[in-house]
Amino acid sequence: MFTRTALRAATRPVNRIPTLTLRANYATPSVKPTHTTPQPISADDAHKMNPRGLEISSAQRIAENGFISAIGNTPLIRLKKLSEETGCEILGKAEFQNPGGSVKDRAAYYVVKDAEERGLLKPGGTVVEGTAGNTGIGLAHVCRSKGYKLVIFMPNTQSQGKIDLLRLLGAEVYPVPAVAYDNPENYNHQATRYAEERENCVWTNQFDNVANRQAHIETTGPEIWAQTQGKIDAFTCASGTAGTIAGVTRYLKDVSGGKVKCYVADPPGSVIYTYVSSGGKMTERKGSSITEGIGQGRITSNLQPDIDLLDGALHVPDASSIEMVYRCLDEEGLYLGASSCLNVAAARDLAVKLGPGNTVVTILCDGAYRYADRLFSKKWLHEKGLWEAVPEGLRRYAVLD
Ligand SMILES: Cc1ncc(COP(=O)(O)O)c(C=O)c1O
Numbered sequence: 001m002f003t004r005t006a007l008r009a010a011t012r013p014v015n016r017i018p019t020l021t022l023r024a025n026y027a028t029p030s031v032k033p034t035h036t037t038p039q040p041i042s043a044d045d046a047h048k049m050n051p052r053g054l055e056i057s058s059a060q061r062i063a064e065n066g067f068i069s070a071i072g073n074t075p076l077i078r079l080k081k082l083s084e085e086t087g088c089e090i091l092g093k094a095e096f097q098n099p100g101g102s103v104k105d106r107a108a109y110y111v112v113k114d115a116e117e118r119g120l121l122k123p124g125g126t127v128v129e130g131t132a133g134n135t136g137i138g139l140a141h142v143c144r145s146k147g148y149k150l151v152i153f154m155p156n157t158q159s160q161g162k163i164d165l166l167r168l169l170g171a172e173v174y175p176v177p178a179v180a181y182d183n184p185e186n187y188n189h190q191a192t193r194y195a196e197e198r199e200n201c202v203w204t205n206q207f208d209n210v211a212n213r214q215a216h217i218e219t220t221g222p223e224i225w226a227q228t229q230g231k232i233d234a235f236t237c238a239s240g241t242a243g244t245i246a247g248v249t250r251y252l253k254d255v256s257g258g259k260v261k262c263y264v265a266d267p268p269g270s271v272i273y274t275y276v277s278s279g280g281k282m283t284e285r286k287g288s289s290i291t292e293g294i295g296q297g298r299i300t301s302n303l304q305p306d307i308d309l310l311d312g313a314l315h316v317p318d319a320s321s322i323e324m325v326y327r328c329l330d331e332e333g334l335y336l337g338a339s340s341c342l343n344v345a346a347a348r349d350l351a352v353k354l355g356p357g358n359t360v361v362t363i364l365c366d367g368a369y370r371y372a373d374r375l376f377s378k379k380w381l382h383e384k385g386l387w388e389a390v391p392e393g394l395r396r397y398a399v400l401d
Helices: 004-013 068-069 080-086 103-119 134-146 160-168 187-195 209-229 243-255 272-277 304-309 318-332 338-354 369-376 378-383 392-397
Strands: 077-080 089-094 126-130 149-155 173-178 201-203 236-240 261-266 312-315 357-363
Touching: 068 134, 077 209, 080 089, 080 318, 080 338, 089 338, 103 134, 103 209, 126 134, 126 187, 134 149, 134 160, 134 243, 149 160, 149 187, 160 173, 160 187, 160 369, 173 187, 187 201, 201 236, 209 243, 236 243, 236 304, 236 338, 243 261, 261 272, 261 338, 272 312, 318 392, 338 357, 369 378
Parallel strands: 089 357, 126 149, 126 201, 149 173, 236 261, 236 357, 261 312
Antiparallel strands: 077 089
């Protein structure tokens, strides 16, 4: 442990150390080095040691187990402007910082690990999933890092970009006719059959495999509780498979003795909002949404065990999600996908509902990179009737035609 005086001495520039002579082909750093003598630092003092306000976290040690050890432990970012506006602390868990780029890395690892532990997946085996989105990307990374083959079935209505991305990450991709769930040719049934017909091959079934929810009970929830040091009043996020909302809700309710309020956020076209707000009596599916990866037509097995723990549901129209895409970028420098921004809009609405002084946490699921050609396209925004949703002063960010 350093005393304050020792700390000051350790961080003071030491003039005796000569300035480094940089070779001509090396870029000169834009920030002048301070030339402090590196000292061993304790976990408590680590953040005080950095002279430019970037914290060195003791949690970020070597990711010994490669890709997998780099999953999770994402920062909890304070959204400054929305916090000021509401008088609450609005915090977003930066899941876009996972090594595969989204919150789904956690679920991808847990469903693979679960298959291994059940003896369904052995070295050299194959993982099969029906997905066009982030779960496929997370699984592709996890499978490569563990030496498994990945096979993806998806409806053939998905963009070539998504197919290409999964293929370049090493997956075998089968785009199949986009037919309803009750048709045996539906992509989920094809994925199931593919796995059933082969040895050492498992369908990870992200929607109804509760190993998905377990990932958030064991990692996301505890991280949020530790990062806020238990000072959290409410949590909200949307539901795709519901692994995140169910797992985090379950953990936060347990650890806080039921005190943390948990609300599911829902886009148009999804049944979760009406189901939860009618106490399970109604499943109305009105409209459709531009958000991807969220919204649901049924109560998945990941949601079922925890749905009664929810304090309520928040309906978030696409206009609010789009407004937040532009506000998060302009006000916070955060380049986020539409589902993250739906969550931020829900966190803002929840903060307003609960009143000043509350701490509200949400999930920043992924970045906007994969969606930029739509979210920042004037034409697309006009086509979707969402141009007016972009605050006038921020329309300059819509640089694509
Ligand atoms: C971008 C994005 N946001 C949110 C979610 C929803 O997470 P969950 O499946 O845990 O409900 C997903 C799921 O695929 C997603 O891809």
